[in-house]
Amino acid sequence: MSISEALAARQWRSSPTFQTFRVGLFGTPFNSAITIATLALLGWAVPPLLRWGILDATWTGTSRDCAAASGACWAFVGAKFRFILFAFYPPVLQWRPLLVMLLLLALLFFSAQPRFWRKRLLVAWFAVIGLSWTLMSGTLLPPTVPSSQWGGLVVTLLVWSICFGLATPLAILLALARRSGMGGLRTLAVVFIELMRGTPMVAILYVAVLILPMAVPNGQLIDKSVRAIIMIALFWSAYLAEVVRGGLQVIPTGQYEAATALGLGYWRTMRLVVLPQAFRLVIPGVVNLAIGFLLATSLLAVIGIFDLLNAARSSATDPQWLGYYDEAYLFVGFVYFALCFGGSRYSLWLETYLRRPDRGRSAPHG
Amino acid sequence: MTIAIRPRRRWRLTLATTLALAAGLFSTAGHAGPTLDKIKERGSIKVGVGTTPGFFSPDSNGHWQGFFVDYGRALAITVFGDPDKVEFTNSSPQQRLPALQAGEYDVLLSGVTVTITRAFQLGFHFGPTVFYDGQGILVRKDLGVTKAADLDGATIGVQSGTTGELNIADFFRKTGKKFTPVTIEETSEFTNALESGRVDAITQDSSDLVGKRTQLKKPDDYVILPERLSKEPLAPAVAGGDDRWLEIVNWTVNATIQAEEWGITSKNVDEFLKSQDPAVQRFLGVDPSLAQAIGLDPKWAYNIIKTVGNYGEIYDRNLKPLGWERGYNSLWTNGGLLYSPPFR
Numbered sequence: 001m002s003i004s005e006a007l008a009a010r011q012w013r014s015s016p017t018f019q020t021f022r023v024g025l026f027g028t029p030f031n032s033a034i035t036i037a038t039l040a041l042l043g044w045a046v047p048p049l050l051r052w053g054i055l056d057a058t059w060t061g062t063s064r065d066c067a068a069a070s071g072a073c074w075a076f077v078g079a080k081f082r083f084i085l086f087a088f089y090p091p092v093l094q095w096r097p098l099l100v101m102l103l104l105l106a107l108l109f110f111s112a113q114p115r116f117w118r119k120r121l122l123v124a125w126f127a128v129i130g131l132s133w134t135l136m137s138g139t140l141l142p143p144t145v146p147s148s149q150w151g152g153l154v155v156t157l158l159v160w161s162i163c164f165g166l167a168t169p170l171a172i173l174l175a176l177a178r179r180s181g182m183g184g185l186r187t188l189a190v191v192f193i194e195l196m197r198g199t200p201m202v203a204i205l206y207v208a209v210l211i212l213p214m215a216v217p218n219g220q221l222i223d224k225s226v227r228a229i230i231m232i233a234l235f236w237s238a239y240l241a242e243v244v245r246g247g248l249q250v251i252p253t254g255q256y257e258a259a260t261a262l263g264l265g266y267w268r269t270m271r272l273v274v275l276p277q278a279f280r281l282v283i284p285g286v287v288n289l290a291i292g293f294l295l296a297t298s299l300l301a302v303i304g305i306f307d308l309l310n311a312a313r314s315s316a317t318d319p320q321w322l323g324y325y326d327e328a329y330l331f332v333g334f335v336y337f338a339l340c341f342g343g344s345r346y347s348l349w350l351e352t353y354l355r356r357p358d359r360g361r362s363a364p365h366g
Numbered sequence: 367m368t369i370a371i372r373p374r375r376r377w378r379l380t381l382a383t384t385l386a387l388a389a390g391l392f393s394t395a396g397h398a399g400p401t402l403d404k405i406k407e408r409g410s411i412k413v414g415v416g417t418t419p420g421f422f423s424p425d426s427n428g429h430w431q432g433f434f435v436d437y438g439r440a441l442a443i444t445v446f447g448d449p450d451k452v453e454f455t456n457s458s459p460q461q462r463l464p465a466l467q468a469g470e471y472d473v474l475l476s477g478v479t480v481t482i483t484r485a486f487q488l489g490f491h492f493g494p495t496v497f498y499d500g501q502g503i504l505v506r507k508d509l510g511v512t513k514a515a516d517l518d519g520a521t522i523g524v525q526s527g528t529t530g531e532l533n534i535a536d537f538f539r540k541t542g543k544k545f546t547p548v549t550i551e552e553t554s555e556f557t558n559a560l561e562s563g564r565v566d567a568i569t570q571d572s573s574d575l576v577g578k579r580t581q582l583k584k585p586d587d588y589v590i591l592p593e594r595l596s597k598e599p600l601a602p603a604v605a606g607g608d609d610r611w612l613e614i615v616n617w618t619v620n621a622t623i624q625a626e627e628w629g630i631t632s633k634n635v636d637e638f639l640k641s642q643d644p645a646v647q648r649f650l651g652v653d654p655s656l657a658q659a660i661g662l663d664p665k666w667a668y669n670i671i672k673t674v675g676n677y678g679e680i681y682d683r684n685l686k687p688l689g690w691e692r693g694y695n696s697l698w699t700n701g702g703l704l705y706s707p708p709f710r
Contacts, residue, residue: 079426088428148455151428210464224470304414304456304465314456317423318431319687323581 063321076324077331080315084331087151087306093143097154100132104157112346114353125165132158147225151306153335156297159229159307164290166233171240176270178241179248189241196238201299204235209303228303236293243285247278280354287347291340308332401472401608405445413438414457414471419577420688421477421497422454430454433684434475437496437602437619440670441473444618447663449673466490466605473615474603477573484603493602493615494623498694498703500594501533502572504579507589509566514593518543523550523565533595534569557581560588571598576688585689594694614662621667623706624649625676627697632675635668649709656709667709677704 012018025035056071059078066073077084086097107128110116136158138144150158177189196204208231209224216222251274259269301310312328315321405411415422415434422432430438435454442452457465457476466474467489477499478484480492503522505511511520514537524531526549538545548565550556557578559565570578572590579585602615625631628646630638639652647653651664658664674680681695696702 083424083426083428086428088424091427146453148453206461209461209470210468213468213470302458303461304458306456310456314417314424315426317417317419317577318425319419319423319684320425322419322577322688 063324066324072330073321073324073327076315076321076327079321080312080318080328083152083315084308084312084328085153087155087311088149089145089151089154090149093138093145096135096138096145097150097152100135101154101157103128103132104161107161112350114350129162129165133162147223150225152311153308155300155306156294156308159225159232159300159305160294160297162229163233163236164293166229167236167240168286170233170237171244172275174237174241175244175248178245193238193241196235197242199235201232201235201296202302204231205299205303207231224303225305228300228305236289239289240286243282243289244278246285247282248274250281251277283354284347284351287343287350291343291347294339294343295336308335401605401611402445402614405472405611409446410451410453411438411442411445412470412472413441413452413454414462414466414474414476415454416457416459416462416476418477418573419580420685420690421573422475431684433497433680434477436674436680436684437622438473438475440618440622440674441615443669443673444614444662444666447666447669463488463490463603466603469605472604472611477600478603479598480601490603490605491612493604493612494619495599495601495703496619497573497600499571499573499598499600500694501530501569501596501598502575502594503534503567503569503591504560504575504588505567505591506560507587511567511591514591514595515541515543517545517567519545520566521546521548521564523548523556523559523568525549525556525570526551529596530569530571537595569595571596573598573600576685576690580688592693618670620706620709621649621670622674622677622680623697623704624709625667625671626678626704627699627706630671630676631679632672635671639668645709 024031026032052071054071056069058066058069058071058073058075061075063073063076066075082091082094085101086094089097107124110124111121134140136145136150136154137147174189174193177185178193180186180189205228208227212227212231213222255273255277256269259273264272297307298309300307301313306314309332312332313325316323316325316328415430415432415438417423418432420432422430422435425431438452438454439449443449445451455471457471457474459476462471462474462476462478463484465471477497478492479499480495484490485492503514503517505517505520509520511517522534522545524534524547531547531549534545534547548559550559550568556568556570560568561582568575568578572594575590579588579590582588602619604612604615625635628638628649630646630650635650638646639650641647641650641652644653648656650668651657651666654664657666663669675683677697681690681692692700692702694703696704698705
């Protein structure tokens with residue numbers, strides 16, 4: 001070994017990267033044991049998974065090609081891709097759910113950026129959701145498609161956005177009511193929130209589908225999906241209200257007193273002073289809830305609505321492609337993961353972004 | 367004595383009246399009028415289905431297919447003369463029966479088992495049994511077992527918390543043989559347990575077992591034993607209060623069975639139009655007197671057979687590829703249970 005080589009090796013050994021790895025992975029006997037055990041576990045689990053998922057997998061063709069190979073059948077996902085995204089929506093009209101999906105994703109993209117947090121964003125939510133619903137149902141642009149024919153990823157996204165959009169304003173009102181000085185109003189809010197939070201979402205869905213039509217005159221005329229959306233929005237609003245209330249509690253009393261001293265009334269105090277500050281505090285919590293809500297939409301399957309998960313599962317009951325449940329669930333798991341991982345990375349970024357005092361102050365003016 | 371009883375009676379009467387009123391209130395809220403009127407007004411039949419391979423499943427284009435789905439289309443032909451005037455909705459096993467009462471569906475074709483409790487207590491009616499299902503046993507062929515009684519000392523996988531667990535225990539107690547039950551929670555675990563040799567056999571409704579068998583790596587190494595440990599007659603269910611709609615469901619099913627008995631298929635139905643048999647003439651509407659008397663389109667049965675086919679064709683199209691034998695679901699003339707009342 002020449003001198004220069006020896007020098008380079010010593011330099012590498014003293015570099016921070018090498019130190020991190022050496023100390024982190026083999027610093028103590030315990031760390032070494034964990035490292036070796038993890039490597040052994042990976043060595044045991046990864047090769048068969050790779051063989052099944054990639055090397056022996058069938059990427060194109062029919063189920064007969066898949067049956068001949070021993071690996072995963074990704075051709076199944078290819079054949080069922082349209083069904084998993086749009087389910088029973090008529091194939092000739094499938095530009096509609098596709099457009100709705102793009103609209104909703106664009107809406108989420110813009111809502112995620114603090115520089116767009118203005119009044120116009122609220123208008124955009126109303127417009128996009130209204131447009132999505134009319135597009136899907138085809139009320140303005142026949143032929144109409146009943147909501148029993150909607151399904152797949154587009155329904156998951158649509159239900160999630162509508163319910164979240166409805167639940168948020170309701171949650172703010174509930175949180176304010178729960179902190180209000182009016183006893184009756186406060187009691188009502190407490191009862192509603194605790195009742196909703198004390199009930200499982202499945203029960204709420206059954207109420208929407210089975211009890212509501214009997215309790216409301218002509219309840220059968222209201223669409224099943226609409227009933228479910230209303231009940232889910234009410235349910236989620238109780239959870240959101242508690243997060244918002246947490247933010248309200250942190251605002252110092254001095255802020256209220258100062259606003260009152262300036263002669264601002266209750267609503268203006270809330271709108272101009274309290275809520276903007278509270279929002280900044282609760283947004284990471286709200287994003288966390290939103291991710292949980294997205295996953296909870298898979299419960300729609302129990303009332304026979306074809307959400308993303310249900311569409312994927314029933315794809316594997318087609319006699320042409322029977323039994324490819326592993327591939328179906330993996331694919332859906334990947335879609336959910338992509339959405340939720342994006343959401344949680346965003347939540348982290350937002351938290352650091354809002355923590356900087358200059359950003360925090362200037363963000364919501366508008 | 368009468369004085370002593372009277373107050374109690376009055377109390378009971380009040381309770382009965384209140385209940386009846388409440389029931390009336392709910393039933394009027396549930397179904398505004400006869401089901402058939404609503405169907406005609408809407409222009410389509412709402413059918414609740416499930417998702418089981420061969421019985422009901424969506425294809426890649428989102429088009430429903432399967433044994434029960436074909437009966438939904440046959441109903442649309444009877445009412446509208448058009449197999450597409452039907453709207454299939456997925457129903458989960460937990461909500462399908464209350465949803466039928468609430469008027470969510472006009473007919474449930476989701477494989478509901480006829481039982482006396484359901485018939486008496488739930489306020490809806492069953493049509494004729496279209497499929498005789500029952501709990502079966504799936505075993506490896508190399509065990510050399512040909513009937514359930516041979517399974518002495520076997521380890522059998524059962525789904526936990528189902529009637530299947532009770533049925534298999536009852537069966538072995540009756541035969542005096544021994545077995546070791548292994549309860550399995552997840553339905554997808556059944557195939558793994560069987561393939562890994564953890565159990566010698568698994569038991570479930572045979573409609574489920576047929577689907578499970580196709581998911582095995584080597585389906586031909588396994589066989590479903592001929593015995594059925596329970597009776598699971600699957601029939602269409604309709605809400606009470608519309609007798610005519612119930613009759614349409616009844617006779618739509620009967621027509622497919624009767625057609626098979628006469629040997630009328632979708633291919634040869636046009637030749638049968640020339641038949642000299644007066645019964646066949648009435649059935650196919652060549653002689654329209656019968657259809658006129660009951661108020662249906664004279665061509666209703668002809669259209670069903672021409673479009674969907676007879677019972678055997680529906681069965682062979684949907685269930686035969688999955689390895690179903692006809693078994694109990696053969697015509698009575700072939701030793702099965704299918705029997706249509708006469709069309710006269």
